[in-house]
Amino acid sequence: MEELSFLTFPTLETARLKLRAFASADANQILKLRSDADVLRFVEKEPMKDVAAARIWLADMVEKQEREEAIQWAICLKNDLECAVGGISLFHIRKAHFQAEVGYLLLPEQWGKGIATEALSAVLGFAWQVGFHRLEATTHPDNYPSAQVLDKVGFKLEGVLRQNWYFQGKFSDSEVWGLLNPNSRNT
Numbered sequence: 001m002e003e004l005s006f007l008t009f010p011t012l013e014t015a016r017l018k019l020r021a022f023a024s025a026d027a028n029q030i031l032k033l034r035s036d037a038d039v040l041r042f043v044e045k046e047p048m049k050d051v052a053a054a055r056i057w058l059a060d061m062v063e064k065q066e067r068e069e070a071i072q073w074a075i076c077l078k079n080d081l082e083c084a085v086g087g088i089s090l091f092h093i094r095k096a097h098f099q100a101e102v103g104y105l106l107l108p109e110q111w112g113k114g115i116a117t118e119a120l121s122a123v124l125g126f127a128w129q130v131g132f133h134r135l136e137a138t139t140h141p142d143n144y145p146s147a148q149v150l151d152k153v154g155f156k157l158e159g160v161l162r163q164n165w166y167f168q169g170k171f172s173d174s175e176v177w178g179l180l181n182p183n184s185r186n187t
Contacts, residue, residue, distance in 0.1 A: 009021040009065075009071075010071070010126055012073065012122040012123065012125075012126055013078075013122070014118045014119070014121070014122050015118070016077060016078055016115070016118060017075060017076065017077060017078060017115065017118055017119055017122070018076045018077075018078055019073035019074070019075055019076070019088065019119060019122055019123070020073060020074050020076060021072075021073070021074065022058055022061065022072060022073075022074045022084065022087070023074075024055070024058065025082075026058070026074055026084050027051050027054040027055050027058065028051060028054070029074075029083060029084040029085075030048070030054040030057060030058060030084070030087075031048050031050065031051050031053070031054040032107065033084070033086065033087065033105055033106075033107055034047065034048040034053075034054065034057065034105070035047040035048045035049070036107065036108065038108045039105055039106070039107065039108065041143075042139065042140035042142065042143040042146070043105070043140075044140070044165060044167040044168075044172065045167075061089075064091070068093060068095065069091070069092075069093055070089055070090060070091035070092070070093060071089060071090050071091075071093075072087055072088075072089040072091075073087065073088050073089065073119075073123070074086075074087055075087060075088055075104075075106065075115065075119050077115075085106060085107050085109075085110045085115070086104060086105050086106035086107060086110060086115065086116070086119070087104065087105050088102070088103070088104040088105075088116075088119045088120065088123055089102070089103055089104070090102055090123065090127060090132075090135075091103065097133075097134075098131060098132050098133035098134065099132065099133065099134045099135070099136065100127065100132055100135055100136075101135070101136045101137065101138065102120065102123060102127075102135050102136070102137050103137065103138075104116050104119060104120060104149075111145065112145075116146075116149045117149050117152050117153060120149060120150075120153050121153055124153060124179070127181075128181045128182070128183055132181060133180065133181050133184045134178060134179070134180055134181070135155075135178070135179050136176060136177065136178050136179075137150055137155060137176075137177040137178075138161075138174045138175065138176055138177070139174070139175045139177065140172060140173075140174065140175070141160065141172075141173050141174075141175050147175070147177075150177045150179075153179070154179050154182075155177040155178065155179045156177065156178055156179070157175055157176075157177055158176050158177060158178045159175075159176050160173050160174070160175055160176070161173060161174045161175075161176060
């Protein structure tokens with residue numbers, strides 16, 4: 001694997017998007033994204049309550065990047081780089097196994113526009129360039145839009161983890177998706 005280092009943050013660009021590091025100025029957008037009931041419907045996490053929680057989340061993400069455990073990009077439209085419309089990350093990075101998990105969130109007003117697919121394609125290009133062999137994604141079985149995004153970029157549904165997630169008094173299943181680097185010697 002190419003030396004994976006986030007000392008210089010890897011800004012990524014596509015035709016419509018710029019994926020950049022989240023900054024302290026993004027705290028209100030982070031709060032908006034992570035407190036929206038529609039966004040969190042399939043994430044099964046408690047909504048953020050205030051900007052202070054967003055700042056704590058941001059500080060935690062910076063620490064994870066410094067430890068090379070995760071990297072989180074703000075998804076920005078090129079015509080409005082100041083306003084993050086979502087986030088996408090590589091997390092649970094396992095350098096010894098050339099693996100990571102990918103996840104993404106978008107504000108509802110950006111759904112259905114191909115933004116998640118475009119952002120995910122850029123992150124895949126980065127991941128393959130730095131030498132990841134396998135990426136995974138986990139979705140709620142009812143999250144059909146996310147499954148469509150994963151399918152569009154080549155992920156394959158590999159199985160269902162039955163009742164592996166407990167949230168608000170009930171268990172739910174998780175679908176596990178996987179994608180191998182098409183340039184890897186073992187694919």
